[in-house]
Amino acid sequence: MNKLFNMLVMSAMLLVSGFAIANGDAETTQSQAHMWQAIQEGQQGVTTSQSTFHDQLINVNDERLIPARETYLAPGIMLAVFGMIAAFAVFIAVNGISKLHGGFSGKMVYRWSKFDVFIHWLGAIPCLLLILTGIALLAGRFFIQPYLGDGAWSSLVYLSKEIHDVMAIPFIIGWAVMVVLWAKNQMPAKYDLGWILVVGGYINFGPFKGKHPDAGFANAGEKMWFWTFAFVGALVVASGVVLLFPNLIEPSRSLSMLAVVVHGAGAIIIAAFSIIHIFMATVMSEGGMECMVSGYCDENWAKQHHNVWYDEIKADGTLKYKD
Known part of the structure; x- marks a missing residue:
């Protein structure tokens, strides 16, 4: 009986509330409209928070940054990763790979130190994990979530966020050391233009077939990747630090949103490269892979892909073979 009475009382209250809302209280409605307008105009309030933007109830800054994620960044990261994979798969199916014309010589030439190899993988492994988790965080809501249940999706996002945050630190260290340590071998040279004009000699048909353009320690393609990694990586790192340590930096809400957009755009470029x-x-x-496994490369590989560098170390006596 008591339950029935409570249900009748609640129903009556809902009916009265609905009637009041339907008819509206002009004074209350006008007051709410004024309050909402004040909030949108940046009206400040009082709170116990100590952050630099604690007195602003909502973000009233450039709203174009929010839809940019759905419109540009989400499809951009998917295209950068899966689009490039598809493009290379088609290219290799049509063109084939770049074979060593003289075969493997069996003589291994020293190219990278053990420290260089370590630094490469210190940056490379976190970079791959950041790209994979970044896909889930940046584009997963639009391309992955519709195919997963709520539980699986929340677990994926949580795990991706944790891995992304942890891997950011070794990536930053690897990025910084590589940029400082390897920049001297990445300076442009006159013969780089010739490398670009024949697409590095990797085309196996038409007028490009059989071309072996000059290249130093790094070829033109590697130099383009390095400087992209250096400068775009700097934007990714800087924006990532803003997002990773909000309590330390205390950015404004506009800066936080801008960091998200810059981080996402930079990640798209880094992912594609x-x-x-x-x-x-x-x-x-x-x-080619052997270089970053043992630090040595086959002598015929060095002659075919980095002939200028090979001739230099042979001429100055620094050519060193693996024992």
Whole structure:
């Protein structure tokens, strides 16, 4: 009986509330309208928070930054990763890979120190994990969530966020050391233009077939990747630090949103170049992967892909073979 009475009372209250809302209280409605207008105009309030933007109830800054994620960044990261993979798959199916014309010589030439190899993987492994988790965080809501249940989706996002935050630190260290340590071998040279004009000699048909353009320690393609990694990576790192340590930096809400957009745009560029770099090192160039595994490369690989560098170390007596 008591339950029935409570249900009748609640129903009556809901009916009265609905009637009041339907008819409206002119004074209350006008007051709410004024309050909402004041909030949109940045009206300040009082709170116990100590953040630099604690007195602003909502963000009233440039709202174009929010839809940019759905309109540009989400499809952009998907295209950068899966679009590039598809493009390379088609290219390799049509063109094939770059074979060593003289075959493997069996003589391994010293190219990278053990520290260089370590630094490369210190940056490379976190970079791959950041790209994969970044796909989930940036584009997952639009391309992954519709195909997962709520539980699986929340678990994926949580795990991706944790991995992304942890991997950011070794990536930053690897990025900084690589930029400082390797910049001296990445300076442009006159013969780089010739490398670009024949697409590095990787085309196996038409007028490009059989071309072996000059290249120093790093070829033109590697130099473009390095400087992209250096400068765009700086934007990714800077924006990432803003997002990773909000309590330390205390950014404004506009700066936080801008950091999200810059971070996402930079990640798209880095992701696209990373896919190119991975394919060129592992699939396209026969014998190329060995360089970043042992630090040595086959002598015929050095002659074919980095002839200027090989001639230099042979001439100055620094050519060193693996024992």
